[in-house]
């Protein structure tokens with residue numbers, strides 16, 4: 024993905040393939056493009072407002088016509104136990120989509136995700152790899168074009 028527009032195109036494509044009830048782990052270093060991709064996904068889902076990074080708030084939620092989207096950023100977790108202390112598992116529901124940046128910070132306490140999307144810096148651009156972790160995730164990836172499965 025040579026530029027930010029390409030990352031946004033992937034986010035928009037993903038928006039057309041997801042379904043309520045899913046959760047997606049967003050892996051990648053600082054500045055890899057996780058929030059950029061999330062912004063594009065939300066825009067394609069019809070959200071017209073500002074999408075701020077949840078770095079300090081840990082989660083930002085968006086009530087959309089089709090579902091509520093919860094966008095987590097767990098970078099500031101000092102301990103995985105903070106996941107349980109925050110009651111964040113309650114955010115996972117049949118009518119929500121959960122996107123989690125820095126999912127490893129919650130260790131094993133994070134509920135099982137349907138998809139893992141990894142973004143990596145590659146020269147001036149990015150590459151990505153996406154994999155299904157559940158049957159629901161597999162069905163979602165089948166709705167994406169084959170070209171969108173990864174280029175890392």
Ligand SMILES: Nc1ncnc2c1ncn2[C@@H]1O[C@H](COP(=O)(O)OP(=O)(O)OP(=O)(O)O)[C@@H](O)[C@H]1O
Pocket residue numbers: 024025026027028029030051052053054055056057058059060076078096098124147148149
């Ligand atoms: N394919 C791309 N090629 C080049 N630059 C890109 C690409 N995709 C995104 N970017 C740029 O990389 C930066 C990504 O920032 P972003 O906040 O989305 O990263 P992040 O993965 O959420 O980081 P953090 O872990 O700090 O939250 C932005 O400046 C964006 O313009």
Ligand SMILES: [Mg+2]
Pocket residue numbers: 057058059076096124
């Ligand atoms: Mg981010």
